[in-house]
Amino acid sequence: MEKVLEKIRRNERMSAMLKILSDTPGKMYTLSHFCALFGAAKSTLSEDIDALRQTVEAFDLGRLETVTGAAGGVVYRPEISREAARDYIEGLSRELSGTERVLPGDFLYYSDILSTPETVNRMGRILATEYAATRPDFVLTMETKGIPVAFATANALGIPLVIARHTSKVYEGSAVNINYVSGSGNIETMSLSRRAVRENQKALIVDDFLRGGGTARGMVELMREFHVEVTGMAFVMAAVEPIKKKVSGEKSLMTLEVLEGENPEAVVRPAAWLS
Amino acid sequence: MEKVLEKIRRNERMSAMLKILSDTPGKMYTLSHFCALFGAAKSTLSEDIDALRQTVEAFDLGRLETVTGAAGGVVYRPEISREAARDYIEGLSRELSGTERVLPGDFLYYSDILSTPETVNRMGRILATEYAATRPDFVLTMETKGIPVAFATANALGIPLVIARHTSKVYEGSAVNINYVSGSGNIETMSLSRRAVRENQKALIVDDFLRGGGTARGMVELMREFHVEVTGMAFVMAAVEPIKKKVSGEKSLMTLEVLEGENPEAVVRPAAWLS
Numbered sequence: 081m082e083k084v085l086e087k088i089r090r091n092e093r094m095s096a097m098l099k100i101l102s103d104t105p106g107k108m109y110t111l112s113h114f115c116a117l118f119g120a121a122k123s124t125l126s127e128d129i130d131a132l133r134q135t136v137e138a139f140d141l142g143r144l145e146t147v148t149g150a151a152g153g154v155v156y157r158p159e160i161s162r163e164a165a166r167d168y169i170e171g172l173s174r175e176l177s178g179t180e181r182v183l184p185g186d187f188l189y190y191s192d193i194l195s196t197p198e199t200v201n202r203m204g205r206i207l208a209t210e211y212a213a214t215r216p217d218f219v220l221t222m223e224t225k226g227i228p229v230a231f232a233t234a235n236a237l238g239i240p241l242v243i244a245r246h247t248s249k250v251y252e253g254s255a256v257n258i259n260y261v262s263g264s265g266n267i268e269t270m271s272l273s274r275r276a277v278r279e280n281q282k283a284l285i286v287d288d289f290l291r292g293g294g295t296a297r298g299m300v301e302l303m304r305e306f307h308v309e310v311t312g313m314a315f316v317m318a319a320v321e322p323i324k325k326k327v328s329g330e331k332s333l334m335t336l337e338v339l340e341g342e343n344p345e346a347v348v349r350p351a352a353w354l355s
Numbered sequence: 356m357e358k359v360l361e362k363i364r365r366n367e368r369m370s371a372m373l374k375i376l377s378d379t380p381g382k383m384y385t386l387s388h389f390c391a392l393f394g395a396a397k398s399t400l401s402e403d404i405d406a407l408r409q410t411v412e413a414f415d416l417g418r419l420e421t422v423t424g425a426a427g428g429v430v431y432r433p434e435i436s437r438e439a440a441r442d443y444i445e446g447l448s449r450e451l452s453g454t455e456r457v458l459p460g461d462f463l464y465y466s467d468i469l470s471t472p473e474t475v476n477r478m479g480r481i482l483a484t485e486y487a488a489t490r491p492d493f494v495l496t497m498e499t500k501g502i503p504v505a506f507a508t509a510n511a512l513g514i515p516l517v518i519a520r521h522t523s524k525v526y527e528g529s530a531v532n533i534n535y536v537s538g539s540g541n542i543e544t545m546s547l548s549r550r551a552v553r554e555n556q557k558a559l560i561v562d563d564f565l566r567g568g569g570t571a572r573g574m575v576e577l578m579r580e581f582h583v584e585v586t587g588m589a590f591v592m593a594a595v596e597p598i599k600k601k602v603s604g605e606k607s608l609m610t611l612e613v614l615e616g617e618n619p620e621a622v623v624r625p626a627a628w629l630s
Binding site: 089091092095096097100117131132138141187191192195198201223224225227235238240241245252273275276 | 364365366367369370371372373374375377378379382392403406407409410411413414416458459462464466467470471472473475476498499500502503506507509510513514515516517518520527528548550551
């Protein structure tokens with residue numbers, strides 16, 4: 081990356097710079113870094129960045145943020161407009177609705193959606209856009225199905241992912257365990273390595289599914305044990321029933337209702353806050 | 356995204372095009388798509404793409420592949436040079452070596468590394484570069500710790516991730532279960548939803564850690580049940596001991612040896628194939 085080309089044209093420099101910035105969302109690059117990389121003057125790069133800022137906004141490709149001063153530089157935020165977010169989630173809701181994906185017990189099969197990179201990255205961008213202002217230090221999820229979307233959200237925010245486990249594993253060192261009541265009414269254990277989190281950090285909870293909110297409530301309690309503030313809770317899908325959840329203030333991308341009958345039908349809708 | 360700007364300058368067009376391409380690795384875009392987006396002629400866009408191809412290669416930012424003909428277009432591959440890959444893994448190996456990360460039982464704590472997006476994306480790019488030529492249809496991993504790096508690899512290849520579970524969950528529908536002998540000598544169960552995979556597909560196995568190879572062997576057997584060919588096996592870390600593994604032909608990014616003593620020390624080295 082330290083290579084300096086002989087004569088780098090503006091379009092090449094700008095393309096490479098946006099690519100480097102957008103590969104590492106939330107990471108600040110100093111102008112000096114790009115000066116060394118491209119062999120260009122700071123004033124030239126400032127003009128490039130101004131032009132790039134307009135380009136990414138015009139095509140809804142995110143946002144470039146410049147910070148002035150000694151500790152200054154430029155950082156890319158993969159924000160997405162509310163309109164594009166709604167359009168995307170509407171399309172996904174249509175794809176998930178119908179009779180084909182309903183499993184015995186009125187569960188919805190959507191594991192494929194939850195691990196298709198293009199879809200997962202888009203969902204991560206939407207959640208990151210919504211929660212960036214709360215400035216979380218990490219994203220917390222509970223294994224297993226929510227891990228890809230939680231990772232994509234962490235990636236879009238430029239912060240680490242932390243994964244709570246069902247049991248403490250020997251290879252994670254000393255851990256804090258709590259018990260919680262799961263959606264099925266069972267008492268289960270949630271465990272997190274002591275090394276994973278520091279006191280007074282802020283956590284954004286991201287998971288795949290919210291039914292009664294037992295697991296989400298467990299994650300909130302787990303964070304309390306670590307003296308970590310929860311700045312938000314986001315889910316890919318929330319069941320309409322039960323209406324009363326054990327948590328509040330959460331946001332989901334979609335809601336799920338299963339209409340019973342001989343051929344049970346899933347009705348998936350974009351969440352109200354997206355419209 | 357259908358927005359056409361009044362007069363789009365070349366540098367803006369090229370920057371936006373590379374950003375769109377690199378957001379969705381492995382996805383083919385037709386020239387017509389960009390013609391509509393930018394209001395430019397095909398010949399103009401072909402020139403832009405030629406210039407972009409040189410730019411990404413000059414700065415080791417991946418590779419642009421153009422396919423001619425009716426079904427043609429342009430696709431971005433986030434490949435990384437062997438030299439950059441080795442430099443990165445050398446740095447990571449140094450960070451993981453020493454006494455601080457050794458846990459009781461001579462395990463190494465590196466869950467943080469396995470869920471830091473920038474690191475995970477880099478490892479995913481390295482593995483994708485190595486296995487792209489085998490043309491897998493999906494990446495397979497076994498829950499939990501390898502999921503982020505498996506997802507990043509799938510993302511870099513532009514293919515889905517498939518996650519095998521310890522037990523079949525009601526919300527994944529009918530599943531295939533197999534039993535396997537884990538590293539600790541216990542007989543464990545591995546389960547995968549029938550809907551997750553189709554016959555005659557090709558799988559790339561990616562996981563966080565290889566000790567004896569019991570779990571990896573289980574994944575190979577699971578794929579056999581689905582009539583899926585395994586095109587490769589990749590791990591973030593492989594223990595030096597036991598030397599004889601239950602699988603062969605695998606590649607890891609790093610090797611781990613723990614020197615016993617009062618203060619056990621982890622010796623982490625880049626794998627030989629990287630040099």
